[in-house]
Amino acid sequence: xxxxxxxxxxxxxxxxxxxxxxxxxxxxxxxxxxxxxxxxxxxxxxxxxxxxxxxxxxxxxxxxxxxxxxxxxxxxxxxxxxxxxxxxxxxxxxxxxxxxxxxxxxxxxxxxxxxxxxxxxxxxxxxxxxxxxxxxxxxxxxxxxxxxxxxxxxxxxxxxxxxxxxxxxxxxxxxxxxxxxxxxxxxxxxxxxxxxxxxxxxxxxxxxxxxxxxxxxxxxxxxxxxxxxxxxxxxxxxxxxxxxxxxxxxxxxxxxxxxxxxxxxxxxxxxxxxxxxxxxxxxxxxxxxxxxxxxxxxxxxxxxxxxxxxxxxxxxxxxxxxxxxxxxxxxxxxxxxxxxxxxxxxx
Amino acid sequence: xxxxxxxxxxxxxxxxxxxxxxxxxxxxxxxxxxxxxxxxxxxxxxxxxxxxxxxxxxxxxxxxxxxxxxxxxxxxxxxxxxxxxxxxxxxxxxxxxxxxxxxxxxxxxxxxxxxxxxxxxxxxxxxxxxxxxxxxxxxxxxxxxxxxxxxxxxxxxxxxxxxxxxxxxxxxxxxxxxxxxxxxxxxxxxxxxxxxxxxxxxxxxxxxxxxxxxxxxxxxxxxxxxxxxxxxxxxxxxxxxxxxxxxxxxxxxxxxxxxxxxxxxxxxxxxxxxxxxxxxxxxxxxxxxxxxxxxxxxxxxxxxxxxxxxxxxxxxxxxxxxxxxxxxxxxxxxxxxxxxxxxxxxx
DNA sequence: CTGTTAGCGCCTTCAG
DNA sequence: CTGAAGGCGCTAACAG
Numbered sequence: 001x002x003x004x005x006x007x008x009x010x011x012x013x014x015x016x017x018x019x020x021x022x023x024x025x026x027x028x029x030x031x032x033x034x035x036x037x038x039x040x041x042x043x044x045x046x047x048x049x050x051x052x053x054x055x056x057x058x059x060x061x062x063x064x065x066x067x068x069x070x071x072x073x074x075x076x077x078x079x080x081x082x083x084x085x086x087x088x089x090x091x092x093x094x095x096x097x098x099x100x101x102x103x104x105x106x107x108x109x110x111x112x113x114x115x116x117x118x119x120x121x122x123x124x125x126x127x128x129x130x131x132x133x134x135x136x137x138x139x140x141x142x143x144x145x146x147x148x149x150x151x152x153x154x155x156x157x158x159x160x161x162x163x164x165x166x167x168x169x170x171x172x173x174x175x176x177x178x179x180x181x182x183x184x185x186x187x188x189x190x191x192x193x194x195x196x197x198x199x200x201x202x203x204x205x206x207x208x209x210x211x212x213x214x215x216x217x218x219x220x221x222x223x224x225x226x227x228x229x230x231x232x233x234x235x236x237x238x239x240x241x242x243x244x245x246x247x248x249x250x251x252x253x254x255x256x257x258x259x260x261x262x263x264x265x266x267x268x269x270x271x272x273x274x275x276x277x278x279x280x281x282x283x284x285x286x287x288x289x290x291x292x293x294x295x296x297x298x299x300x301x302x303x304x305x306x307x308x309x310x311x312x313x314x315x316x317x318x319x320x321x322x323x324x325x326x327x328x329x330x331x332x333x334x335x336x337x338x339x340x341x342x343x344x345x346x347x
Numbered sequence: 348x349x350x351x352x353x354x355x356x357x358x359x360x361x362x363x364x365x366x367x368x369x370x371x372x373x374x375x376x377x378x379x380x381x382x383x384x385x386x387x388x389x390x391x392x393x394x395x396x397x398x399x400x401x402x403x404x405x406x407x408x409x410x411x412x413x414x415x416x417x418x419x420x421x422x423x424x425x426x427x428x429x430x431x432x433x434x435x436x437x438x439x440x441x442x443x444x445x446x447x448x449x450x451x452x453x454x455x456x457x458x459x460x461x462x463x464x465x466x467x468x469x470x471x472x473x474x475x476x477x478x479x480x481x482x483x484x485x486x487x488x489x490x491x492x493x494x495x496x497x498x499x500x501x502x503x504x505x506x507x508x509x510x511x512x513x514x515x516x517x518x519x520x521x522x523x524x525x526x527x528x529x530x531x532x533x534x535x536x537x538x539x540x541x542x543x544x545x546x547x548x549x550x551x552x553x554x555x556x557x558x559x560x561x562x563x564x565x566x567x568x569x570x571x572x573x574x575x576x577x578x579x580x581x582x583x584x585x586x587x588x589x590x591x592x593x594x595x596x597x598x599x600x601x602x603x604x605x606x607x608x609x610x611x612x613x614x615x616x617x618x619x620x621x622x623x624x625x626x627x628x629x630x631x632x633x634x635x636x637x638x639x640x641x642x643x644x645x646x647x648x649x650x651x652x653x654x655x656x657x658x659x660x661x662x663x664x665x666x667x668x669x670x671x672x673x674x675x676x677x678x679x680x681x682x683x684x685x686x687x688x689x690x691x692x693x694x
Numbered sequence: 695c696t697g698t699t700a701g702c703g704c705c706t707t708c709a710g
Numbered sequence: 711c712t713g714a715a716g717g718c719g720c721t722a723a724c725a726g
Binding site: 017018019020021024031032033036055057058059060 | 711712713714717718719720
Binding site: 048050051052053054055057058065067070075076078081082084085088089092095097098099100101102109112113115116117118119120121140144 | 352395397398399400401402404405412414417422423425428429431432435436439442444445446447448449456459460462463464465466467468487491
């Protein structure tokens with residue numbers, strides 16, 4: 001039952017110096033006598049002093065709170081949990097502390113937590129935006145001069161940097177992987193050609209074929225909805241071709257599951273003879289199926305990168321010149337045959 | 348590029364009232380004229396005012412920061428991620444915000460983050476302690492009158508409430524489950540009888556047998572190290588008995604994996620005929636094997652419970668009378684046969 | 695119901 | 711190297 005919380009003035013008194021001296025010690029200033037510094041530190045320990053960062057932040061210009069906000073659209077999904085871990089690592093070792101909030105894909109909630117974090121004076125924000133997030137949602141905070149970095153998804157038009165996965169490189173790797181397993185008839189299935197993401201992934205697929213010296217086959221690009229059902233539909237079409245593929249690169253993992261379903265219903269076991277690579281789109285990551293190989297960013301690495309980027313901006317005093325979007329390299333994760341892919345081991 | 352951040356005084360001026368009036372509006376006091384209140388709110392929106400909670404906290408007695416600390420020993424483990432999600436839910440809807448830090452089982456780091464959180468004036472702390480945590484580690488914060496709740500593991504001697512799983516009820520359920528599947532020769536394998544946890548789990552097992560009217564068999568309690576290797580060892584012993592068991596309740600999931608390994612090496616497929624129930628000890632949760640049924644607390648539920656408990660203490664003004672440890676009910680989770688158990692669905 | 699006056703704990707001049 | 715003021719943004723008493 002400490003009565004009134006102990007303050008700099010208390011410890012100044014007890015150490016027989018002035019408050020400013022104490023303050024200097026607190027900031028590790030070199031202007032203070034070594035002996036004095038030691039004494040002050042001892043007294044602080046004795047009295048159980050705890051630094052009041054709130055007061056400091058109040059006094060200082062602003063936003064030197066050393067707290068960074070992290071908002072995530074689905075913490076239940078292991079991918080994002082790891083993302084947060086990555087962020088936490090660098091944030092912690094930089095002497096910052098992390099606010100974490102989960103939005104569960106709810107934009108309203110997202111706005112609430114961002115507002116709340118602002119009230120607490122976060123020095124910067126890392127956000128994996130909820131689905132329907134628009135530039136407008138981020139306008140207030142970016143205009144306040146608080147550095148913002150988006151990860152995983154990006155928000156077109158927002159004045160902030162972002163980290164997204166390198167889609168083309170991912171599907172390219174997927175193709176190379178399948179080729180190295182001996183496949184030559186490789187299809188690209190799922191998704192509709194009206195999104196940027198689709199274009200990118202398709203492009204990587206094409207490049208992969210090309211660099212393997214495989215001629216492109218129109219019929220091997222099979223669009224469908226980017227869902228499990230879409231995957232089923234697409235693979236059934238594929239298998240009816242006169243020369244059916246022996247492997248597929250799937251637009252995302254939902255599609256990949258559908259493909260597996262479809263294969264099984266034809267008595268074909270995915271992963272044994274028939275290669276299936278799913279683009280781990282994060283969304284369905286938690287339902288990974290064993291027989292599936294997956295292309296995905298390393299979430300922890302992405303988190304670390306995001307945090308570094310943000311800290312750089314914070315230290316630079318202002319937000320980056322303009323919105324920069326960086327593509328993060330992807331990693332092929334072999335299925336592990338039992339349980340689920342050993343994601344942690346790739347970290 | 349807002350110049351000087353807008354303050355209560357700015358909005359007071361703009362609204363033609365005094366700062367205190369604004370302050371009252373901010374706190375939703377009923378002492379202010381409805382029209383005035385409305386006007387103030389409008390002006391706040393127009394000027395893009397953001398409440399400075401740090402300043403408020405500074406002025407107010409103390410610790411009304413509305414931020415709660417959450418420290419977790421392994422966020423990489425899906426269990427703890429879900430725990431944090433549970434906490435976040437209630438914390439958020441109570442208008443608090445959550446500091447999250449991961450200690451990766453490192454006590455030193457744990458002390459650092461707790462210190463850091465203290466500097467930021469957390470109103471309360473929920474902690475899933477790192478392995479070697481002692482009451483001493485928590486002494487400073489509890490003595491400062493900050494409510495602390497431990498979850499998952501408890502810290503003997505610490506002046507705080509804790510939430511742990513109901514070990515006995517868990518193994519009891521495990522036995523009942525196996526009995527309902529027709530098993531009568533059920534062994535309890537793994538672990539050494541020198542820990543409290545072992546005692547509790549063994550007791551539940553005994554009770555389970557008893558309530559099923561099955562006589563206890565000395566030979567069916569097989570101690571071993573609480574590891575995968577221990578599981579292999581234990582099951583091999585079990586199978587050599589003249590009347591070998593047809594099912595096992597395992598001390599923890601590491602042991603359970605070992606049991607599965609051992610069974611397979613004998614050509615027995617676990618889960619088909621031979622029942623295996625592992626106590627999901629959290630530690631190895633991420634490596635769940637499909638063929639395994641598991642007894643475990645629902646992590647989100649535990650998180651919610653912890654947060655509620657903490658908030659109650661915060662609102663009560665002071666920490667609970669004394670350390671109360673509450674057992675959380677466990678849930679049997681059927682293996683799902685593919686991928687890993689659909690944990691989220693039990694939430 | 696609204697305005698005035700003090701600080702909360704800290705950091706920054708600015709002198710000694 | 712150290713001491714004395716002043717103020718960050720807000721709220722808690724009091725006055726009006």
